[in-house]
Amino acid sequence: MPDNxxxxxxxxxxxxxxxxxxxxxxxxxxxxxxxAPSIPFAYNSWGQALLARGDADGAIxxxxxxxxxxxxxxxxxxxxxxxxxxxxxxDAALAKFTxxxxxxxxxxxxxxxxxxxxxxxxxxxxxxxxxxxxAKLDLSAADKAELARQGQSKV
Numbered sequence: 001m002p003d004n005x006x007x008x009x010x011x012x013x014x015x016x017x018x019x020x021x022x023x024x025x026x027x028x029x030x031x032x033x034x035x036a037p038s039i040p041f042a043y044n045s046w047g048q049a050l051l052a053r054g055d056a057d058g059a060i061x062x063x064x065x066x067x068x069x070x071x072x073x074x075x076x077x078x079x080x081x082x083x084x085x086x087x088x089x090x091d092a093a094l095a096k097f098t099x100x101x102x103x104x105x106x107x108x109x110x111x112x113x114x115x116x117x118x119x120x121x122x123x124x125x126x127x128x129x130x131x132x133x134x135a136k137l138d139l140s141a142a143d144k145a146e147l148a149r150q151g152q153s154k155v
Contacts (some may be wrong), residue, residue: 006036010045016047025049040070056086074104082113090121099111108137112147117148 013028029049032042046119047062066076081096097114104110115130131150138145 004035006032006039006042009035010042013042014045014049016050022053038069040066040068040073040076043069044076044079045071047076047083051079051083053087054086056083059083059086068127072103074100074102074107074110077103078107078110078113081117085117085120086112088120094121106137108134108139109143111137112139112143112150115150125140 002038007020009028013025014031014114016022017025026046029042029046033046036042043062043066047059047066050062051059061079062078063083066073067080070076077096077100081093081100084090084093084096094114094117097110097117098144100107100110101114111130111134115127115134118124118127118130131147134143134147
């Protein structure tokens with residue numbers, strides 16, 4: 001019998017999504033969301049999966065719900081900003097990154113994506129400041145590689 005714990009359902013969904021089993025992933029995400037409808041994590045993870053699939057609008061819908069469930073949780077705001085960037089809306093993305101910064105000012109990925117949005121918007125000097133801030137913070141290996149592509153390195 002499948003595990004019924006909330007976190008386990010999200011992990012099942014993420015694994016299914018990584019395997020390319022989108023319908024199964026969505027089933028697990030929806031099951032987790034139904035099991036704990038007032039908690040934002042399933043919606044946020046679902047939004048991340050949809051964004052990775054290239055469904056920016058679907059991702060924004062899930063990030064919106066996650067933000068409603070956890071208004072002081074920076075992750076959905078950062079994801080929402082990334083989805084807006086995927087839709088080529090840097091100004092709207094910048095607003096989401098600024099909002100997320102209130103709750104997670106020392107999050108390296110947030111500053112990296114913020115810098116990318118600023119650069120896309122043509123604000124190169126401000127972008128370099130965000131990249132510099134990101135370089136001072138913890139980043140995943142993938143984010144470090146992305147930062148290096150931006151001409152920055154981990155300090």
